[in-house]
Amino acid sequence: MNRWRGMLAGAAVVALAGALLTPGSAPAHADAVQDGRANLLANASFEEGADVTDAPGWSVLWGRTEVVSFTADRASDGARSLHVVRDEDGRSGGFISDPVPVEGGERYEFSFDQYLAGGSLSATMHFFDAEGTVISNTYEMVTTTADTWERGTAYFEAPAEAVAARPILYAASGVTVDSYLDNVFFGSVNLLTNVSFEEGADVTSAPGWSVLWGRDELVSFSSERASDGVRSLHIVREDGMRTGGLVSDPVPADAGETYEFSFDQYRVGGALSVTFYFDDADGNVITQPYEMVRSTTDTWERTAVRFEAPEGTVSARLLFYAVSGATLDTFIDRAHFAPAVGEPDEPDEESRVETILAQDDNLEYLGTPVTTQIPSQAAHGIEDGRHVSYQAFKGDSGSGYPATFAVTDVETGDLIRSCVVEGAEAARNLNIADDGRVYWGTYHDSKLWRYDPATGECEDMGRMSDQKDSTFGMSPGPDNSMYIGAYPDGRLLQVDAQTDEVELLREIDPNADYIHAIAYHEATDTVYVGSGGQVPQIWKVEDAGRGEQTLIADESTAPGLNDGTQFVGRMDIVGDRIFAQVGLRMLVLDLDGNVIHWDPEQTRYFFGHHLIQGADSETAIFSTSGGALVEYSIGANSFRQTDITIGGYLSNGVVDDSSGTPLLYGTSASGVFVADLASETMVSENAIDFAQPTLIQKLLEGPDGSVWASGYMVGLSQVDPSGADHGPTMQRGQFESAVVRDGNLYLGGYGHARFDVLDPATYDPADPNTVPTLFNGADEGQDRPFGMAYNPDRDEIYMGSVATYGQTQGGLAIWDGATGEHEWLTSEIGADENIVSVAYNPTDGLVYIGSTVDGGLGSDPSGNTAGKLIVFDPATRSVVARIDPAGAEREGITGLMVDPDGLVWGVAEESLFAYDPATGQSEVRGNVGGSYSTGTTYWAYGTVMRSNADGLIYVSAGGRFSVHDPSTGETTRIANGLRWGAVDGNGDVYLSAGAHLFRYNVAGSTAELACTATVTEPVSDGLVVSAGEMACVDGARVAGGVNVQPGGSLLVEGSTVLGGLTSSEAATVQLRDSSIRGAVSVTATTGAFVFAGNDLRGSLACSSNSSEPENEGAASVVSGSSSGQCAGI
Template sequence: MTRLHRSPLAAVAAALVLSLTVPVAQARTDPAPTSSAPASSAPAPVVGAEESLGYPIEGRVLSQEQSQGVDAEGRPQAYWVTAGNEETPGMFQVTDVRSGEVVFAERLPAGVNSWASTFSVADGTVYFGMTEGQLYSWKPGDDAVTALGVPYPGEGIWRLDAAPDGIVYGGTYPGGRLFSFDPATGAFVDHGQAVPGETYARTLEADADGVWVGTQPRARLTRFDRATGEFTQVALPDQYATHEVVYDMTLAREYLLLRVQPSNDLLVYDTGSGDFVNIVPGISGRAMSAPDPSGRYVYFRIASQGIVAYDLDTHTYAPIGWAPNAFPGSWAWADLDHSDFPGLTLVMTYYYGRIYAWNPQTRKTRYIGEADLQGAPNTITTLGSGPDGAVYVGAFLSPPGMARFDPATGTTTLLAGAGQIEGFGTYGDHLVFGRYPSAGLLDFDTTKPWSVGTNPGPAAVIADEQDRPQAFAQVGDLLAVGSVPKSGRLGGALSLWDPATGEVVTHRHVVPDQSVVSLAERDGLLYGGTSVNGGYGIDPVATEAELFVADPATGDVLHRQVPVPGGRAVNGLTFDDDGTLWGVSDGTLFTYDPHTRAVTRAERLFPRSTSMYGHDRHLYFRDDGYLYVTSSGSLWRVDPSTWATTELASSGVGSLAADEAGNLYYARGAALYRWNFSLRPQPVCDVTVTGPHAGPLTVPSGTTCLDGASVIGPVQVSPGAVLVAEDSSVRGPVRAVGAGGVVLDGVTVTGPVSVVGSVGGVWIVDTTVIGPLACSGNDPEPVLENVDVTGPVSGQCGEA
């Protein structure tokens, strides 16, 4: 008996070219050509198969907004809406502050993220809203959350506050509207845009007579008169005229305390006199507390001092000796009913699900961790190929960090402290990533251990109002970075960062009012693609995305043009070996000749889609000669000679990276997937044979599958047809001439096996042939692994 074994390397090499009919969406050719190029020919069979790699950042507890209240017995509670992802909605959870136990938890029917939560003293109910627009309520003791509806379809809820009479007010994005909800009647009232032109009603503070509203993308303060329905704007001090957002507010006696960004200064406004009476520079964290039981002090955090007490009589402040390593998200004065915590204790929540408490009499503290709260995997924002062969995964608002997937071992490592990553770049052995917010660039030497603050070290920062470093390309000793500006701003930038010196030179508005979202380098020049969009919260003024050529030495733009009329973002730029630039814009693939500086071909190969910055669109040339593209929520293979396209994977595909073996990685929501070219594709069976089958079996066309079958008689595969036999037996010869593919996996054949001229791949694995085995003229060559043959072996099978 002859036993045929293939080396693992040889098996993988042959498997890379194996192709069968697989369950992917129908192959597509150009549905709407925009050039006179010849029509696309039929695509070649698919190679490889999709492989799920699970959730690279498996779980997080992140509640962007929190609130606190009490149950009917007066027991203090903390309320969380922990973030979900595209597959898993957010979750409402309640912690008993005395015991530390989670006393209620419910996965919401809809909505992923929440920045809006308030406890109404009037009716003892917590109200919370989702950025997707849903409003919910829950009263301690209820068995379930109550869905109150979607007040304004298309508008997300970004802040809530309950007035003393129980009316709940909410602020929205992108309309920047103020609305109210009456729990007694269930009625919503739209009070209009709080400040003309401001898209976020970002923070609210309601009292008996009115509602204070702070906005974004420009920091504006206005007051809504509940009796007249009129808004009256209050001018901030002159030095804050260009600030971006009024983020948090607290009413304390006659004073309104408001925190503004980016300075994080705390402004103290006397609502009686209409004057700003004090400014506390650079506080840290979200919220300021309500006054203590004496009515004299409020509390907030300053990073260098910890928690400070602010005296409302003297407008001075001093640290209290309590410095939790957390940003305040909500404050409450709570009765903990414990001898170490007499009277009322100051309780602070933190958006990672943690609770901190401090008693002003005993100076005792308490900490409650997030272990009992349920989180959800982080949504993936971007993928990168590391110089160490690993695939790096960035995630949305990622408290756990970023993930490193090692293709060699199949293991995932969490790299803590990375933050939200917008894009990856490399130089030498270094991985560089751009972090949101504030456009930080961090440099990780992949040959050394990960250690935040040391490797990567402190971030270099792109200035000039940039926020999201998305695109990277190495040019000489420099790293070019394309970025998106801050909220409410137009005009991204092309920056050149020198890793040796840390110097960042920024050229803003290389294409006026557009963001730089893709980059490629060739012969010392930079080729960039733009998005018409600026930061969130501002409408674009440009109507078409552009392709530009820039000199990195000067930042001068040498050439600009619109490669795809009507396109809103140009992304996924890459060069082929011949020096042709390929790009994609809103479903249209195009090529560009750097010598003539002209688009040479453009065809809408994919369904038209538009996103803010084109995160979902990437291009990659693989050594099999095909171009691979993520666009319109799918992974596509494109034959660059014919432009024939095949959809390999669909249903929300985004981003793209490759490992050293050429396998492709992409994301769906929080999950990571790999298109593994060494996997045998799973067939779509037109005919399935199981159990005993007497007599000859002919495969005339399509795909016939033997699944646990016992065939007595010959099996004949006609030209173009596919046979897939698994865990089966055949008593008779198996012959295939010109087949579309042949798979024998776990099969015993009593008789000769002959496979000649297959054009779709031959795979013989864990199979016994009692008789001769002959293979010839198959392209690609057969893949054999663990095959026992009693007769002679000839042709390609003998050479394997």
């Protein structure tokens, strides 16, 4: 709360008023509002007082009445206005308000109606501390259109120590002005009311806010903690609870303006969704952009989100939202919504790469080694008489390669046209409406897109709802509409082709989060919906999705339907038959749900995305294992495998007999094709020549000191150390772990925990079959093999895995190199242990296993409270020890590595540890990552590597890249924004950032990082950093301030600085995760300037530095003003 407001009647006000040259005056009270905000000024339209010398709330600056006067010549409000005149020979002067209360760190608007006859007016602001001393004197020249009334506005931020302000309408020296002023406003920029949630008995009666959908079980006011006042907003969502939140009343907003919504957050766990509703004049939502925000846990931290108001906007509503599928426990206080100032730069991909390179001279960029072709489901259309295939290809939007929509000629494989789907990672599905327009939903930005073949253009239609929609099933509907199955909550949506509105028809079932399959039957106007998430079910919904809903297929009608799957994967209608794919088995129903065909033992039979009508209406075509096409006879209820093999699954297609011969124009997993159904021969077969960089899933150490890059969701490429010519990408994956044995690369692949082998002598990137699977963990319920190690003493490979979907028991596979046999150990390693790291220690002959508390996706918590360092004896096949290597419990133990001395290194959440088998003791060696967030799944997290070039330990964890020197015990952060790592034969470290690859050249790097002075203990008399010195302040408290002299270098992490900081012409200044009390001034830095994740109680001024400050993705809280290069930080 504003302490100044609480002092208005006290002696402090009298003292302040005297200091401000207005004896006996009291701070003005609001006599008007603007956009619902209180005007702190009195006599805002200058109607009171005989003249300027006795006007309530105002004074003539320096008594110079020749500059200001009241006039009835013109007014925008009331009968008169203020006239400010200064000619070339006149003195400066103006009209100054009485003191009004302000809050330090808040932004204020000073605005007025101006009729400008000539010159320029200065809007000036004096801010005062509690002693009445001017602590800030700033201004803006305000020029409006001449000879007409027009609103002029200036914005000012109150310094942290400010308790009062005096706005001035000022004729500055050296500038002429002839201006009429009226309807003056000074007040908070904040458009919201009840911003600290102090008003209202509870959330149901809070002025300015409403409970979303009336679900007050998620939101409440709490006095447990507050950053301002005595209470805050508390939002809690636990597993199984509905979604909900707190939404503001509408506040004014202008189209084209960018707005910032900021607030204090004390996050206990989970992620909060912040949504803007931009509404039109009728109150209809135009767009509803959102952002998931995660502040530092267990501390108050300022968070801000920005979005631009679209055309037609007249108001906005702000929503704090707990999304489906995620837990949340957070406290919110001091909300603020206003036009954004200092629009943040949106770095392009080149600048992202440059940002990483700028952090250390030893970092080198090596390009994008993995390129993949990961398409969505296909749809088929005709353009200019040609059969075309429509698909959206996955990209990596975070690396500057968003998804791409492509139109391909089915006969030739030629790319006809494409469009970039900006901001999107990929699309799972797309479909074509009856009018020929193609629709698809994107992730992770949850938008709806449309392609119009008439124009050849793609259109971003915006967000589909206020939730984070994941689009799965799609089907054309009546009147050129499109049905969409959206996650979460199993929502059936319909897009109106005329209005482009997206309507929620229904949530299909409380126990169904997913709709993977939709099929519309035109003759009966019925929608069939295949749901899943827990169990597969099929529903019949009459009246185009608005009528009666009936469950027509589940385990009771088709016994065994639930075996091995939780979803109805695909569904199509041919004739009067419904064909559903359930766990790669085929279920055939009539339109009433009667089972026509179901064989639960007919596994791995129905592949692909769609079944299509065959050469006539009585047949249907689909693909089976190996890419063979199968014809189904509706009348005979029989299957016949044709002689046509398309080289992969059938995605979609259409049969065209206009030539007199039934030709199937189709899209397969291998490309596009044309097949003659009469002769059962292939007419043409062409690959789709489209690929783009994809995210690097892991970096793997390969034979002969090589490095390999694995892609998400597929892709494997050998890295070229020069970066000029990376190896071709094999379209298979996704590989999570690897070891080298006898010159071969053994790989752990996601999807039933595959164990594959790559022999460089026979490897052909164009043929994934040259990397065969030796075994998998499907029967044992294993899925994601994140850990692998080789034991040359026993010639065994150990592969650790996380459980499959919905399960919590991970496992360890042991492969015998001599016999080729393998065995799985699951609960023998530990109940509900999921393995994310494995290392073999040749000094004691034991295997070290790192586990996590998180099981497979969609699994309930197992009850395990900590990941463990598990010591396993391969000779006895038994666990000999379970250790908490960081002392206290941590959720995951990752990145295990054994050094030449037999020490076992790893990452336990934020901590780098070293375990000594000889003593049985483990020691934390440094902070290299971040603590896990509550409610978030973590599997592989860190990579620990040792370079043979310098013997140092390099760590990548949670996007942070660090180095540890075992001889000194020092751990130093090198760079941020780097994810996975691997070391080559030369000892250089390879690192990923999205789709990008970097190398850290180890030779000479330690000299670059050497600290000439390391401060870890309290300092009471300040710190001076001289030329040539590198002062490293790590977890220390420095009183007396810091002064970096020309040529000096400063690195501050996790520390407290009292007394501010000044730096001029430093070599580098880097401040991270620290608390600073006092002003900070950084000028003319020649090297890196980093200001990330800090809490500054004071002003921040930055100028003439070689680059703007880098925040490394970690915003800082600055309670005072930010100016120069630091504006908007």
